[in-house]
Amino acid sequence: MLSPVSSPNGPAILVEGLFKSYGAIRALDGIDLRVPAGSVLGLLGPNGAGKTTAVRVLTTLLLPDAGKVLVAGHDVVKEPGRVRSVIGLAGQFAAVDEILTGRENLVLVGRLYHLEKDDASRRAAEILERFDLVAAADRRVGTYSGGMRRRLDLGASLVGRPEVLFLDEPTSGLDPRSRIGLWEIIAELVAAGTTLLLTTQYLEEADRLADTIAVIDNGRVIAQGSPDHLKSRVGGEVVDVTVTPAAHARAAVTALSAIASGEAHVDPQAGRVSVPVSAGGSVVADAVRLLDAAGIGIADLSLRRPTLDDVFLTLTGHAAEAPPEARVDGALTGGPD
Amino acid sequence: MGGTAVADAMLLTRRNLLHYLRVPSLIVFSTVTPVMFVVLFGYVFGGAIDIPGFSYIDFLMPGIFVQTVAFGAMQTGIGLAEDMSKGMVDRLRSLPMARSAVLVGRTMADTIRNFLVVGLMAGVGLLIGFRFHNGLVAALAGLGLVVLFAMSFAWISATIGLSLGSVESAQSSGLVWVFPLTFASSIFVPVATMPGWLQAFARVNPVTHVVDALRALFLGGPAATEVWWSLGWIAGILAVFVPLSVSRFRRL
Numbered sequence: 001m002l003s004p005v006s007s008p009n010g011p012a013i014l015v016e017g018l019f020k021s022y023g024a025i026r027a028l029d030g031i032d033l034r035v036p037a038g039s040v041l042g043l044l045g046p047n048g049a050g051k052t053t054a055v056r057v058l059t060t061l062l063l064p065d066a067g068k069v070l071v072a073g074h075d076v077v078k079e080p081g082r083v084r085s086v087i088g089l090a091g092q093f094a095a096v097d098e099i100l101t102g103r104e105n106l107v108l109v110g111r112l113y114h115l116e117k118d119d120a121s122r123r124a125a126e127i128l129e130r131f132d133l134v135a136a137a138d139r140r141v142g143t144y145s146g147g148m149r150r151r152l153d154l155g156a157s158l159v160g161r162p163e164v165l166f167l168d169e170p171t172s173g174l175d176p177r178s179r180i181g182l183w184e185i186i187a188e189l190v191a192a193g194t195t196l197l198l199t200t201q202y203l204e205e206a207d208r209l210a211d212t213i214a215v216i217d218n219g220r221v222i223a224q225g226s227p228d229h230l231k232s233r234v235g236g237e238v239v240d241v242t243v244t245p246a247a248h249a250r251a252a253v254t255a256l257s258a259i260a261s262g263e264a265h266v267d268p269q270a271g272r273v274s275v276p277v278s279a280g281g282s283v284v285a286d287a288v289r290l291l292d293a294a295g296i297g298i299a300d301l302s303l304r305r306p307t308l309d310d311v312f313l314t315l316t317g318h319a320a321e322a323p324p325e326a327r328v329d330g331a332l333t334g335g336p337d
Numbered sequence: 338m339g340g341t342a343v344a345d346a347m348l349l350t351r352r353n354l355l356h357y358l359r360v361p362s363l364i365v366f367s368t369v370t371p372v373m374f375v376v377l378f379g380y381v382f383g384g385a386i387d388i389p390g391f392s393y394i395d396f397l398m399p400g401i402f403v404q405t406v407a408f409g410a411m412q413t414g415i416g417l418a419e420d421m422s423k424g425m426v427d428r429l430r431s432l433p434m435a436r437s438a439v440l441v442g443r444t445m446a447d448t449i450r451n452f453l454v455v456g457l458m459a460g461v462g463l464l465i466g467f468r469f470h471n472g473l474v475a476a477l478a479g480l481g482l483v484v485l486f487a488m489s490f491a492w493i494s495a496t497i498g499l500s501l502g503s504v505e506s507a508q509s510s511g512l513v514w515v516f517p518l519t520f521a522s523s524i525f526v527p528v529a530t531m532p533g534w535l536q537a538f539a540r541v542n543p544v545t546h547v548v549d550a551l552r553a554l555f556l557g558g559p560a561a562t563e564v565w566w567s568l569g570w571i572a573g574i575l576a577v578f579v580p581l582s583v584s585r586f587r588r589l
Contacts, residue, residue, distance in 0.1 A: 059431045061589070085433035093424030099356050111348050112434040114341065140359070156428070 010073055012037040012164050012195035013058065018067035020053055020219075027053040029219035031067070035197060035212075037163075040190050042210030042227075043199040046312070050219040051199035052092070055168045058197065059089045072163045085113075088162030092169045094149040095156075098142040102133050102152050105141060106159055113160040120159075127155040131185065147178030154185065164195045171205060183208055203307055207231070215315060223315050231306055233314055236261065236279030238306050239287050244297040246271025255294035259286050265313050271299070276310065342435035349429075349442025350449070353416065357450055366412065371405040371454050375461045382525070391556065398467045399551035400524030402458060402483045403544055406451050407519050410490035411511030413447050414498025418507040421499070426589065440582055444491045451487040455480050471557045479554035482567060486547045489574040490515075496578050499585040523548045543570035 013035035020028040027050050035041045043051050056062035058071060060080040069075065074082040096105045103124050110120030128137045131151040136144060141152060150170065157165060170186065171179040186209055190196055200206050206213045207227040215223040215230065223230060239259075243252045252273045253264045262276035277283045284303050291298055357363050378401055379394050420426045420439075429439050459480065469476040493514070498507045521535055522528075522544035528536055539545050546566040553560035 056427075061427055061430055063588075081433060084431060087431065089428065089431040091424045091427055095424030095428035097352065097425060098423075099359050100352065104355075108348060108352060109428075109432065112345060112429070112432045112438075114344075114433070160433070 010037070011035055011070075012039075012072055013041070013197060014068070014070040015054075015058070016068045018054070018057065018069060019065045020057060020062065021065055026219050028057070028064070031216070031219070031221055033214060033221070035195060037195050038193045039211045040196040040198060040209055042206030042213040043197065043216055044201070044203065044206045044213050044311075045199075045216035046201060049216045051216055052168055053219075054216070055089075055091075055166050055197070055199060059087055059166050060084055085160070086163045088157035088160060088165045090150075090153045090157040090165075090167050090170060092172060094146075094153040096141050096149060096152050099140060101138045101140055102128060102144070102148075103137045105152060106156060109156045109159045115159075123159055127158060131155045145178075147174055147181065150174060150178065150182060151185070154182070158189070162194070164197070165189065167196065167198045169199055169201065172201065179205075203231075203311060204305075215311060217312070217315075223311075230311060233262075233311075236306075237277055237283065238304055238310055239275045239277050239283060240300070240302050240304065241273045241275070241287065241291065241298060242300040243271045243273065243291070244299045248296045249273050251294060252291060252296050255290045255296060256287060258290060259283055262314060274310070274313075276306065276314075277303075342437055342441075345435040345438035346441040346445060349438050350445040353443055353446030354449060356416070357446070363412075367409070367450055367454060368457060370408075371458045372461050374401050374405050375458055376465060379462070379465050379467070392466070394462075394465065394467050395470070395556055396552070397525070398462045399479070399555055400522075400548050401462075402455060402480075402551060403486065403522075403548050404519045404524050405454065405458060406483055406487035407490055407515050407544065408511070409451065409454060410447070410487060410494045411508065411515060412494075413443055413491040414494035414496075414501070414507040414511070415504055416443055416447075417495055417498040418502055418504050421502045421589070422504060430589070436587065437583065440495055440586055444488060444495060447491045448484060448488050451484050455483050469555050471553075471555060475554040475560070478564075479551045482547060482550060482554070482564065485571050486543075486567065489543075489571040489578070492575060492578040492582055495582040496585060499582060499589065518542060518544050543567070543574070546570055 011034045013033060015031055015033040018028050018031040019026070029050075031050075031054060033041065043054060045051050053062065057064045058069060058076060060076050060083050063077060069077070071083045072086045074086070076083050097108070100108065106124035106127055107120045110123050111117070115123060128134050131154070133148060133152060133155070136148060141149060144152065154167070154170065157167070167186070171182050174182065183205070186196070186198070190209065196209075198206070198209055210227060212224065213227055213230055214221045223233070239256070241252055241256070243249055246269065249266050249268050249271050253266055253275070256264065256273070256275045259277050260275045261278045264276070265274040266272075284301065287301060288298065357367055375398070378397055382393060382397065417426070417440075420429075426439060430436070494511070497510050497514070501507050501510060521531075521539050522542045523539065524544065528539045528545060531539055546563055547570070550560060550563035550567045552558070553563055
């Protein structure tokens with residue numbers, strides 16, 4: 001393997017002024033990122049935000065229009081071959097061959113990393129062991145469950161012992177149990193010192209795995225910081241109230257201002273109010289008391305952890321689920337994102 | 338780098354051949370369909386069409402060889418489109434392997450398949466009454482020409498498959514280019530029986546040249562002109578569609 005030309009302390013990923021357009025649509029509109037070696041960056045954003053486009057540029061699958069992108073010190077445009085020899089990529093689709101067995105898939109990838117036959121077999125066996133796929137190793141992947149395919153896909157991305165790993169929505173479409181299983185595996189990798197760039201639509205996932213989260217929307221990084229830092233901008237928790245009649249929604253916001261830690265979101269038609277609050281023991285009781293004192297009827301009330309929607313509402317003023325016109329843009333910016 | 342490119346292409350050739358061996362629908366498409374073409378066309382049209390100087394089966398078989406591999410070429414684009422839609426192409430492009438290997442591995446696997454298809458068809462043809470009248474060397478030269486022709490069509494199909502990127506469109510697009518080329522040719526009937534405007538197309542059609550070259554090689558008669566025309570077409574198609582596929586692949 002080629003050794004990186006970067007200094008040992010240089011960032012594993014450096015992105016400056018990255019632009020990529022598809023026709024009139026700006027998929028990436030000036031992205032800057034810096035990921036220190038051994039750390040985890042979570043790229044968080046809704047569908048169509050540009051996450052997959054960014055990963056495709058960083059993994060040499062797509063040429064940028066402008067900007068500088070270095071991965072492990074290598075320029076993705078000028079030295080794509082060097083970049084490919086030090087990265088691993090697992091995309092959204094579990095890109096493994098269904099007709100081959102799990103072992104054959106891993107050996108094929110190993111051989112394409114130019115490992116000798118024996119080394120490729122040994123590496124495949126190690127990965128099958130590590131990802132709990134030994135029993136299914138010699139079955140065709142077509143017979144695997146969704147969770148097993150994702151594990152194999154992730155395993156395939158590790159065959160070349162990458163310095164920098166890219167995981168594009170590694171758990172989307174998985175059931176909660178498989179998702180948690182995959183998180184545990186990813187957390188182990190990270191603990192072993194692999195630099196990771198992870199894209200996700202789930203705040204919880206970024207929260208659990210990332211050292212730094214970059215929130216991306218319409219091709220721009222709109223906020224960057226530690227998970228705690230971002231959540232503190234939203235508030236500790238969120239109280240959702242549905243009031244009756246719906247017309248009392250605005251009055252409810254006023255009533256709850258005493259416990260609010262941030263700006264409330266109101267859906268006047270549905271009579272629904274979401275109020276960020278500081279985490280604490282009695283917020284539910286406080287909310288009920290305050291609404292009752294103001295004479296506002298409660299159809300439903302619940303307390304929950306902030307979601308990506310809340311982060312987006314706070315940061316952008318619009319929900320993570322993009323408005324219709326933006327969603328059309330998103331759909332055109334390079335497919336599923 | 339040269340040795341690496343060959344090794345990478347061989348790895349993917351093997352992978353693609355495993356698909357042909359393991360997927361029932363691909364086995365059927367590769368073996369049953371060609372046999373069916375030989376038997377059906379041989380018996381259905383065999384008695385109905387009278388070609389002076391030959392038995393119709395002898396006239397028809399060279400055409401069936403060409404038609405079968407032309408339709409089989411669609412599989413190249415379909416396979417690439419399938420790998421694209423399942424994310425396999427992205428994975429391969431992110432590996433430190435030769436960029437040419439995905440395309441070369443695909444077209445090589447299809448060429449090896451075509452050797453088997455052509456051999457199988459020759460066997461079945463001989464069983465139902467087809468004969469090579471011009472000696473073994475000419476017969477083998479003709480079968481080699483069919484495989485070369487198939488390879489050139491595989492690269493057209495690769496360009497189309499990479500451009501469309503979905504299995505369904507790759508499948509239906511095949512009908513748009515393969516159908517006219519095979520039917521407006523000398524495969525089934527002599528070109529002279531067609532209306533004038535269609536003759537003009539049929540006479541320049543590469544399929545006609547390859548079929549006419551095969552007839553000369555299998556049945557006897559002057560073959561050189563048609564063989565050169567065929568080789569020229571094959572070289573021309575490769576010269577256009579290999580670079581086109583490669584540039585499409587680079588810019589996916």
